[in-house]
Amino acid sequence: MSLLTASKIGKNFGGVVALNNVSLTVEKGEIVGMIGPNGSGKTTFINNLSGIYSPTAGNFIFNDEDITGFEAHVITGKGISRTFQNLRVFPNISVLENILIGLHCKIDISLWDVYLRFLKTRKIEARAREKAMKVLAIANLTDSHDTLAKNLPYGKQRLLEICRAIVSDPYLLLLDEPCAGMNPVEMDDLADFIKILQKRGITVFVIEHNMRFIMSVAERIIVLANGLKFAEGTPTQIQNDKKVQAIYLGDEGDL
Amino acid sequence: MFFDVLFVGIMVGAIYTLVTIGYSMVYSILKLMNFAHGDVYMFGTFICYTLLAKYNMNPILAIIIAAALGGLLASLVEIVAYRRLRAEQHRMISMITALGAAYVIQNSNELKWGNQVLPFPSILSTEALHVFGLNIPLTQIITLGIAVGLIVLFTLFLKYHSYGKAILCVSEDIPTASLMGIPINKTITMVYFIGGMLGVIGGILYSSSYNAVSLAMGFRGTIIAFTAAVIGGIGSLSGALIGGMIMGICENFIGVYVSSAYRDPITFLLLIIILLVKPTGIMGVVEQSKV
Amino acid sequence: MKNTIIEQKKPFNDLKNTKFKSVLSLAKNKKGLFVLLTLVCILLPNMMTNMYYLGIINYMILYSILCMGLNLILGYAGLLSLGHAAFYGLGGYATAILITRYGFGFLPAMIISGIIALLFGMLLGLPTRKVRGDYFCLLTIAFGEIFRLVAQAWIGFTNGAMGIVGIPIPNILGWSIRTEVDFYYLGLMLLAFTYFTLSLLVHSRFGRAFIAIREDELAASVMGINTAVYKIIVFGIGCFYAGLAGSYLAVYQTTITPSNFRLEESCLMIIMVIVGGMGSLLAPIAGVIVMTLATEYFRGIAEYRMLIIGVIMVVVLLFRPQGIFGTSAFKG
Numbered sequence: 001m002s003l004l005t006a007s008k009i010g011k012n013f014g015g016v017v018a019l020n021n022v023s024l025t026v027e028k029g030e031i032v033g034m035i036g037p038n039g040s041g042k043t044t045f046i047n048n049l050s051g052i053y054s055p056t057a058g059n060f061i062f063n064d065e066d067i068t069g070f071e072a073h074v075i076t077g078k079g080i081s082r083t084f085q086n087l088r089v090f091p092n093i094s095v096l097e098n099i100l101i102g103l104h105c106k107i108d109i110s111l112w113d114v115y116l117r118f119l120k121t122r123k124i125e126a127r128a129r130e131k132a133m134k135v136l137a138i139a140n141l142t143d144s145h146d147t148l149a150k151n152l153p154y155g156k157q158r159l160l161e162i163c164r165a166i167v168s169d170p171y172l173l174l175l176d177e178p179c180a181g182m183n184p185v186e187m188d189d190l191a192d193f194i195k196i197l198q199k200r201g202i203t204v205f206v207i208e209h210n211m212r213f214i215m216s217v218a219e220r221i222i223v224l225a226n227g228l229k230f231a232e233g234t235p236t237q238i239q240n241d242k243k244v245q246a247i248y249l250g251d252e253g254d255l
Numbered sequence: 256m257f258f259d260v261l262f263v264g265i266m267v268g269a270i271y272t273l274v275t276i277g278y279s280m281v282y283s284i285l286k287l288m289n290f291a292h293g294d295v296y297m298f299g300t301f302i303c304y305t306l307l308a309k310y311n312m313n314p315i316l317a318i319i320i321a322a323a324l325g326g327l328l329a330s331l332v333e334i335v336a337y338r339r340l341r342a343e344q345h346r347m348i349s350m351i352t353a354l355g356a357a358y359v360i361q362n363s364n365e366l367k368w369g370n371q372v373l374p375f376p377s378i379l380s381t382e383a384l385h386v387f388g389l390n391i392p393l394t395q396i397i398t399l400g401i402a403v404g405l406i407v408l409f410t411l412f413l414k415y416h417s418y419g420k421a422i423l424c425v426s427e428d429i430p431t432a433s434l435m436g437i438p439i440n441k442t443i444t445m446v447y448f449i450g451g452m453l454g455v456i457g458g459i460l461y462s463s464s465y466n467a468v469s470l471a472m473g474f475r476g477t478i479i480a481f482t483a484a485v486i487g488g489i490g491s492l493s494g495a496l497i498g499g500m501i502m503g504i505c506e507n508f509i510g511v512y513v514s515s516a517y518r519d520p521i522t523f524l525l526l527i528i529i530l531l532v533k534p535t536g537i538m539g540v541v542e543q544s545k546v
Numbered sequence: 547m548k549n550t551i552i553e554q555k556k557p558f559n560d561l562k563n564t565k566f567k568s569v570l571s572l573a574k575n576k577k578g579l580f581v582l583l584t585l586v587c588i589l590l591p592n593m594m595t596n597m598y599y600l601g602i603i604n605y606m607i608l609y610s611i612l613c614m615g616l617n618l619i620l621g622y623a624g625l626l627s628l629g630h631a632a633f634y635g636l637g638g639y640a641t642a643i644l645i646t647r648y649g650f651g652f653l654p655a656m657i658i659s660g661i662i663a664l665l666f667g668m669l670l671g672l673p674t675r676k677v678r679g680d681y682f683c684l685l686t687i688a689f690g691e692i693f694r695l696v697a698q699a700w701i702g703f704t705n706g707a708m709g710i711v712g713i714p715i716p717n718i719l720g721w722s723i724r725t726e727v728d729f730y731y732l733g734l735m736l737l738a739f740t741y742f743t744l745s746l747l748v749h750s751r752f753g754r755a756f757i758a759i760r761e762d763e764l765a766a767s768v769m770g771i772n773t774a775v776y777k778i779i780v781f782g783i784g785c786f787y788a789g790l791a792g793s794y795l796a797v798y799q800t801t802i803t804p805s806n807f808r809l810e811e812s813c814l815m816i817i818m819v820i821v822g823g824m825g826s827l828l829a830p831i832a833g834v835i836v837m838t839l840a841t842e843y844f845r846g847i848a849e850y851r852m853l854i855i856g857v858i859m860v861v862v863l864l865f866r867p868q869g870i871f872g873t874s875a876f877k878g
Contacts, residue, residue, distance in 0.1 A: 050768060076770035090761035092873055100751070101758045105770035107751045111779075114750045115743065121750065168770070288680055336860050347626045348867050350683060351820065354628075354813055355859025362853035474809075481684060520695040523688040530688075531673055534681045 001064060003028045003203055004049075004172060010057030011041075011048055011227075018044040019055070020227040026172065031194060031204045033218030035211070035238075037247060041227040042207045043085055046174050050082045051075040063171065077105050081165035082174035085207075089161050091150035095141060098149050099132040102164035135167045139193065155186045162193070166202060173197065175206045179213050191217045215239065223247075259391075260511050261504065266395045266464070268503025269402035271483055273457030275495040276409065277329070277450020278480035283490025284426040284446060285341060287349050291332055291357040292454060293477030297470070298360060299325025299455030300375075301368050304468050307376050314378045318459055322452040329451025330444045332356050338440070357477070365470050372469040375462035398460045405453060410492055422446055426490065454480075475519070482526040488536030497537055587734055591727040600726045604798070606831075606838050607733035608791055611740050613818045613830035615787030618744060620816065621824030621872070622753065623780045624760030626683045628812045629670065629690030633663040633785040635807030637792025639697065642710040642802045652716030652723075656793040663789025664782045671781030675774045690812055697804040709803030716797040729798055736794060740787050741827070747783065748827060756780050757825070810852065817859045823872025832870045 002025040011019040019041045026032050034042050048055045051072035059068040067075055081102075090098050100107075107128050113121050136142050139159045144152060149160060158178060165173055175194075179187050187210065194204055194217050208214045214221060215235045223231040223238060225247045231238060238244055278292045303321035306312040312320075336356045340349040377394065413419035424432040425442045433439050458476065462468040479502060487498025505525065510518050529536065594600050616630050640659035644650040650658070670689055677685050697704045704710065716723045716732075723732050747753055755776050758766035767773050796802050814837070822833025840858065841851060862869065 052764065052768070071772075072764075072767040073770045073772045076768055082768060084765070088762050088765040090758055090765065092761060093757060097754060097757075101754050101766070101769050101771075104751055104755060104758075109751055111752065114746050114752060118746075121746075125750070164769075282680075286680065288683070336864070339864055346680060347620075347624075347683075348863050350626065350680065351816060352860050352863040355817070355856040355863065358813070358852040358856030359860070360856075362850065362856065366849060366853075478687075485681070485684070517699070520692055520699070523692050523695070526688045527685060527692070530677050530681050530685050534677055 002026060002061075003063065004205075005061040006045075006049070006058065007061070008058035009045065009048060009055050009060070011044055011053060012056045018227050019048070022058070022224070022227070022229045024222055024229065024232070026203060026205055028171075028203055029198065029201070031198055031206065031217055031219050033214040033221045033235075034205070034207045034224060035209070035214055035221060036224035036230070038209075040224040042224050043176055044227075045224070046082060046176050046205075046207060049075075050080060050174060076168075076170075079169075079171035080174065081168060081170035081172070083158075083161045083165050083176055083178060085176040085180065087154075087157060087161060087180075089149040089157050089164070092148060094146050095136065095149055095152065095160055096129070096132055096145040098160060098164050099135060099167050100128060102167040103128050103132065104168075106168050132167060135163045138196065139163050154181055155183075158182065158186075158190075159193070166197060170202060172203045172205060175204065175208075177207055177209060179208055179210045187213050188216075211239075260507050262391055262395060264504035264507035265500065266399045266402070266503070267461070267507060268500035269399050269406070270457045270461050270464075270499075271479055271503045272406055272496050272499030273402055273453045273460075274476055275480045275483040275487075275499050276406070276492065277447075277452075277454045278477075279484040279487075279489055279491075279495045280422070280426070280446050280450055282481075282484065284422075284429075284443065285337075286346060287337060288353060288481065289337075290350070290353040290477055291360055292329075292450070292480055293475065294357050294360040294364060294473040295329050295332060295451055296325050296454030296458045296476065297468075297473035298328055298364055299451070300458035300462055300468055300472075301364060303455070303459050304368075304373060304375055304462070307378075308374075318378075318456065321459065322455045325455030326448040326450075326452040328360070329447040329454075332360070333444055333447045357474075361470065361473055364473065368470070370470045372467050375466055375468040377466060378459070378463040394464060398464055402457070402460060405456065406492075406496065409449070409453070413492070418442070418445060478522060478526075482522055482529075485526065485534065485536055486529050488538035491538045494536055494538035591730055597726045600730055602838065602842060604726065604729050604733055606834050607730070607737050608794055608798070609815070609818060609834045609838065610831045611733075611737055611787055611791045611794075612815055613822070613834055614740050614744055614827070615784040615791075616815050617819050617822075617824060617827070617830045618748070618756070618787075619780055619784040620819055621826065621829075622748065622760060623756040623777065625674070625777065625780070626816075627670070627686045627781070627784075628683055628809065628816065629686035629688075629693075630785070630788055630815050631807035631809070631811035632690040632693035633667055633788035634792040634795070634811065635693065635697065635802070635804070636666055637663045637789030638796040638802040638806060639704060639710065639792075640789070641793040641796040642713050643703075645713055645716075645796075646710060651718075652793075652797060653718050656790060659793040660786045660789040663792065664786040667785025667788075668778045668782035670785070671778035674777040687809060687812075690807070690809060694804050694807055697807075704804075707804060709801055709806075710796075711801045713796050713800045713802070723797070729794075733794060736790060740790070744787075744827060752776070752779070760825075813859075814855060817855060817862075819869075820867070820872075821858065821862050821869050823869030825873035826871050829869065829871035836870070 004026040006022060006024050009019050009022040022045060034045070036042050044053070047053045049060055051070050051074065054069040059066055061067070062078060062080065065078065067078060090101065107124055109121050109124055133142065133145065136145055139162070141156060141160060141163065144156065149157060152160060162175070162178065178190060182190065191213060194206070197204060206214065206218060218235060221233060221235055221238045222229060223244050230247065231241055231244050233241070274296065278289055281287055281289045299321045302324050303317050306317040306320060307314065336352055337349060340352060413423055421432070421437045421442050422445065424435065424437055425439060429439060458472070483498030483502045484495060485498070486501055487494030487496065502522070506518055506522065509521050591600060612630070612634060616627070619625050619627050637659040640662045641655045644655040644658060645652065670686065673685060674682060698707050700706070723729060755766065755771045758769060758771055759773055759776060763773055795806065818833040818837045819830050820833065821836050822831060823829035837855070837858070840854060
């Protein structure tokens with residue numbers, strides 16, 4: 001059974017058809033990439049999957065459960081985490097606090113506990129902090145744990161956002177254009193980081209423009225164009241596909 | 256009886272529209288809730304009162320001077336208090352600043368004119384016109400005429416005059432308008448000026464009809480302006496018209512047939528209902544923001 | 547890779563990023579300063595000769611409770627509520643009616659008042675899903691005004707504009723609270739309660755959730771935070787303290803009238819929170835002190851009160867929107 005099955009996903013915005021009959025699967029432990037020209041619907045797909053929008057057609061089955069149309073916070077609770085194309089770390093709080101917010105679902109403390117069960121709360125909070133620091137260690141951000149997120153260099157903020165998404169041990173991680181604004185060295189580091197995540201058992205679904213990055217990271221690639229699934233295959237297959245090259249002509253993405 | 260109330264409602268509705276236009280324009284362009292709007296135009300109305308009652312000035316001259324001064328005050332508030340905050344991320348901050356400005360102006364008005372109700376002289380004669388078997392006071396007809404005339408004039412201004420078109424461009428998209436060579440600051444100041452002027456004239460017409468002017472009308476005016484703007488839909492002139500009319504007519508009917516004491520709570524209730532049901536108002540467009 | 551274990555956040559840590567830290571670091575021993583402060587607070591009335599000044603301090607304590615609750619809503623969750631005075635008044639009326647008409651003791655009345663304010667506060671939190679941003683602010687104004695107008699009009703229940711008078715001296719377990727000094731200690735205890743309970747909340751995942759909502763609501767929901775529910779919670783809790791404060795006001799003033807919760811009051815609270823600094827637990831107290839002293843100083847010219855408040859509002863927001871001790875979240 002696939003980890004995620006998207007069947008005939010469609011999304012309309014008023015009269016605009018952003019997604020049309022998109023079906024795909026993601027298997028456990030894979031790194032899947034999604035590419036396509038600007039406006040092809042990649043981010044819309046992730047937004048529908050993560051619960052920010054509701055698809056107008058089709059459904060998402062995740063871990064044998066139909067999660068179509070669930071709200072964002074519920075879907076996160078099911079084990080799907082994501083990052084954003086335009087970077088949405090919480091700017092005015094520290095790196096550590098950002099990560100702790102990522103753990104929100106996993107910290108099992110109710111209001112009752114907060115006011116009346118101090119010891120339990122203190123213990124769980126301490127464990128949460130340890131976990132957060134461990135994740136920061138993997139990304140080499142330990143020294144900045146106290147820095148305000150907005151004061152971090154851009155590349156590190158991106159890393160922070162990913163750390164925040166993985167600290168809750170999600171089954172599936174959605175990355176929306178994680179390379180935007182990165183230099184080649186940072187991109188290579190990110191590619192390595194994603195492979196480390198895979199070793200830790202996280203399934204990764206990446207949207208990216210940057211072909212070099214996707215080719216180096218993804219095991220399987222899905223091509224979206226004009227809201228339709230255009231092609232699917234291994235990196236080599238996609239790279240050699242003339243039709244895929246054609247839809248990129250005249251577009252900014254580097255082949 | 257019914258038609259009397261209806262006609263008064265329409266007249267008051269037109270006045271409310273005048274008052275709402277300034278507020279709605281500012282919000283649609285700058286997303287700023289100008290809490291000072293009502294108090295600013297009350298300043299103009301009070302000035303007119305002084306000019307008429309103390310100096311026995313010619314009404315038309317008094318209105319022109321008062322409107323100009325009101326417009327000036329509105330522009331002044333913009334330049335001093337609001338301009339710096341235009342780029343502000345947290346709109347909350349500009350909103351609270353507007354509140355502060357409102358308090359300053361309201362208190363200043365109070366210091367000069369006190370908080371009692373003052374007798375505002377009737378500008379227009381109190382004769383009645385006999386039409387279709389109804390007795391409609393001349394002043395109501397003229398008031399309605401003036402209000403409607405101004406609304407029409409302003410619509411034409413927006414559509415055909417270059418400054419008017421500039422305002423429309425700025426309300427669409429400020430960066431683009433500025434790239435087109437439109438002087439943003441001047442245009443925005445003009446928006447405040449015109450809004451203030453229209454508000455003052457509305458206030459004068461209102462006070463003249465009811466022969467009363469008081470400090471409390473300022474805050475009330477602000478509430479009416481944003482309720483009408485929300486009902487009709489922010490940013491559209493027709494929205495201001497529809498909202499103003501609905502407010503004017505409803506208020507009057509409730510005031511006469513239910514109880515005048517419940518007039519204000521019902522205004523607020525109307526506001527709450529509209530906010531819960533369709534915050535974008537009757538003519539408004541729901542914005543889908545891109546994620 | 548270091549394996550550091552982070553120490554539990556102490557109450558003063560949330561002022562980390564503000565000037566307060568530099569002030570505090572002067573005190574060699576944080577615990578020592580805390581003990582000193584407590585001693586000063588307890589012994590304060592003995593050092594005062596003029597009860598008038600103690601009265602002012604009592605008002606400052608009252609507003610501190612109000613503003614700390616409002617700060618939770620405004621500073622931590624980023625929600626602008628211009629109707630906070632309504633819950634203040636609700637608490638006051640609830641206590642007044644429970645005591646004068648149903649013979650409740652003060653302590654139970656105060657607790658019930660807090661709960662009533664909490665429930666109505668949650669009501670205000672409900673529409674936040676449908677009504678966004680600026681429109682929500684309008685909603686809070688309308689909410690507040692309707693409460694006041696209803697209190698004025700419902701003469702049978704609230705005695706209309708005259709309000710409820712003759713609220714008797716409160717009595718908690720034998721302690722009669724009648725003098726300024728008595729009220730001082732009562733206020734101090736309420737303030738301490740407010741601070742400690744808020745501190746617990748703010749350092750938990752709930753506090754972080756509120757901050758997340760303020761920083762980026764969309765991202766917050768993607769973190770698994772049910773933003774609609776949390777907004778209801780934050781309103782409920784923030785307004786609970788307003789209810790407590792109203793309860794205190796009722797017995798302190800022995801009367802409650804609708805004019806206790808005009809829009810002006812809400813605005814005053816907002817400006818106190820802003821001047822003190824939003825998003826930092828103790829910062830509102832600074833704002834309360836500044837604004838109270840300002841209005842006291844100008845007491846002789848009472849008719850300029852709103853003017854001065856208005857000017858302070860505009861100036862602070864133009865030049866230092868994060869207030870004295872606030873987080874950088876609101877820096878211009």
